[in-house]
Amino acid sequence: MSDRWRCFVAIPIGDQLRTNLVRTVEEWREDPALIGLRWSDPDAWHVTLAFLGWTDPSSAGSIVAGMRAVAADARPLTLRTGGLGAFPSPGRARVLWYGIADPESVLASLSGSLHHALGLDVPGTFRPHLTLARARREPVRLTDVIGELIAPAGTLAVEEVRLMRSHLGGGPARYETLESVRIATSVHV
Helix, strand or coil, X not given: CCCCEEEEEEEECCHHHHHHHHHHHHHHCCCHHHCCEEECCHHHCEEEXXXXXXXXXXXXXXXXXXXXXXXXXXXXXXXXXXXXXXXXCHHHECEEEEEECCCCCHHHHHHHHHHHHCCCCCCCCCCCEEEEEEECCCCECCHHHHHHCCCCCEEEEECEEEEEEEECCCCXXXXXXXXXXXXXXXXXX
């Protein structure tokens, strides 16, 4: 598999949101109820729009072309952030996430458009989030804890999409930006 890249398309988060979340997560790391979690590297926080999986590097150009086409028909926006959740459920959490409000389903639509443009199956439900932590081994019970933790409110500026590559092995995944595509400043008619 060394000749293929593990890729995804994502939205970066801003420095202010990252800073606020880092302060909060540092406090949570000391909570005994969260001991079963492995915390994500704050520098790696992002909102995934489309997971591509193992990808031939020669297809990067066509992926970026698809991203550009979708970005040309999108508009920049700012969304509210806050709240916590867990996948698959708080009672058997494998992932603790921080939420992105998408009341008009703009991110869901952007994700769907990317999936179509890149020839991917559109997932059934799109829940915009960033992953804060993953269960170390077994699922973790977070039902009571999630209601007690207070996640900082913030905003996410949706101004660009990035083609990202995951580097796995030897510790936590590291992410490399392969290409960044700005979202159009005006919608084409």
